[in-house]
Amino acid sequence: MSGAKTRNIKEAQGKAEALYPTRNDIPEKQREKVVAIMNARLAETIDLALSIKQAHWNLKGIQFIGVHEMLDGFRGALDGHVDEIAERLVQLGGTAHGTVQDVSSNTSLKPYPTNIHKVEDHLRALADHYAAVGAAVRKSIDETSDLGDEDSSDLLTGVSKTLDSNLWFIEAHLQE
Numbered sequence: 356m357s358g359a360k361t362r363n364i365k366e367a368q369g370k371a372e373a374l375y376p377t378r379n380d381i382p383e384k385q386r387e388k389v390v391a392i393m394n395a396r397l398a399e400t401i402d403l404a405l406s407i408k409q410a411h412w413n414l415k416g417i418q419f420i421g422v423h424e425m426l427d428g429f430r431g432a433l434d435g436h437v438d439e440i441a442e443r444l445v446q447l448g449g450t451a452h453g454t455v456q457d458v459s460s461n462t463s464l465k466p467y468p469t470n471i472h473k474v475e476d477h478l479r480a481l482a483d484h485y486a487a488v489g490a491a492v493r494k495s496i497d498e499t500s501d502l503g504d505e506d507s508s509d510l511l512t513g514v515s516k517t518l519d520s521n522l523w524f525i526e527a528h529l530q531e
């Protein structure tokens with residue numbers, strides 16, 4: 356995994372981007388750390404959203420239509436969470452890093468394979484991606500709580516619930 360090298364640079368280096376002033380009463384030092392965490396989770400959720408469409412378009416096999424349509428529902432739900440994560444960190448005075456260039460350098464996910472087509476291969480690749488994002492989000496639920504931001508923690512709990520539910524749907528196709 357390229358994650359160790361490319362993980363959100365500011366988070367990894369412990370440096371924070373200058374924040375916009377806000378009347379929000381969470382201390383600035385804590386907000387800086389939460390913003391870095393949320394930008395890292397933003398990169399991963401955008402990466403996952405793009406991977407879902409990659410699978411949606413390129414699936415081939417007998418289960419095509421069911422999985423194709425299921426993934427559109429997953430993408431719609433995830434897009435809502437991406438928006439929540441970005442807007443939360445901006446509320447804290449941060450700048451959301453949602454460009455493809457920033458996402459590419461900040462995501463901790465392995466590149467989604469572009470040389471697979473079988474439904475089962477896409478389901479396995481997506482399950483791996485969902486599990487990786489789910490683990491990172493679950494860790495950040497505690498991290499943001501420890502930093503005194505229960506709102507970000509609660510927001511991420513909502514993201515985690517969706518990721519776990521979607522992972523269940525995917526894995527149920529692979530289990531017998």
Ligand SMILES: [Fe+2]
Binds near residue numbers: 411427
């Ligand atoms: Fe479509």
